[in-house]
Amino acid sequence: MHTGVSPIERPQTSEPPLPVASSGERVRFPAAPARLEELVRRELTPVWRLLRRVGLSEAEADDAAQQVFIVAARRLAEIDPARQRAFLFSTALHVGRRAHRTRSRRREDDDDALVSRRDSVPGLDELLDQKRARALLDELLAAMSEDLRVVFVLYEIEELTMAEIAQVLELPPGTVASRLRRARAEFQSGVARIEKTPGEPR
């Protein structure tokens, strides 16, 4: 399936390739500033959230999200409006991977600290604390392989359809479905472990 976006595995660049018409020429789409502004306003939060869920700190996600939209701004005329979300998410995954690679040190802000040194298992009441819940969520996600994590996040948190995920990752639909099944099983297994653990400090 040609989608105009690259697979997450493509190395060395954070910029997915763009559609080419049957004539061999690059397809051009409207690149009005208004389109870009709308794109930023509508998609910044999902893009940022995706970057967070794949393991970036808040500060890293801030920088990475800006990079994603700089790429989008530069190539707006080449991005099919019907697939711009897939382009953004695909670019975000590239940028996120690069941020991981180039990270020289990980600054542990409050959220990161919660993720990395959870010292107690919270009960349901405590999960009303959203930060705590997100820390647990990230811990479960971090235990997954990247392939599964990305599909899980895109489906369960960002609410993309399976077809959209197949576009973003340039994967066959069957592979997406398979990864989602495995990811859900791992997630549910992790949740079950937490639920069985007493909510007292360890």
Added chain:
Amino acid sequence: MTDPERLLDTDGGGLSAALLRAGRAEGPSDKLLADTLVAAGIGAAVVGAGAAATALGAGSGSALLKAGSTTSLTTLAIKWLGIGAVGGVVTVSAAVGVEKSMHSAPAPQVTAAAPAASIDTRSSPPKPAPGPARPEPEPVASAPITPPPSAPAGKPTAPSIAEETRAIDQARRELASGSAGAALATLDAYDRLPGPHRLQPEALLVRMDALAKSGNAAAARVVAKSLLDQSPNGPHAARARQVLGSGDQKE
């Protein structure tokens, strides 16, 4: 392909749902929207006294969009400009401008004298858009394009090296005199000149410094990263790393 029911829908009251709900609820700071608009090249009118920040605080980008609001931050900025509710407004644009000639050859050293035509940053309509508050308001500065005299109508031609040099020198002077907003406006005008720009890396360098000086460290870091991505061993790499390093220290 039939999509399965999402976990949040099948486990509404359970732990899985609580975790997923928390994940969905997270969002970036309000400031990031303004910074990203600027970084993406959408002009930014910086409203002092936190007016813009207040406007931004109304909600995230998606929230604004979902609300069907067409009262963009641009409009808000124009409003503030119009009523003069704040002491100073700076029209800045942090358009990274990486879309122009980032793959061009390294910029030559040019010392050509500037021709008569110049980039006028005083008379064009302002290009207001949201932006983060700056510590020191500056006068309004906007940047029209003075097309090259020899450019035939309807057929954009690249600016001459002299024209590019003049624009960047002007931005440097403005920055050196403490007017980061004016420098950014001049760079906006430069970016809007038609055709490929041979001095784009130099323009990015000045833009990076102007953004840093105007207090938009996040956007400055983004520009620095772009510079490094394009030319990790280029003449501006050290300065770009310096900006990135200072950001790290602040964090």
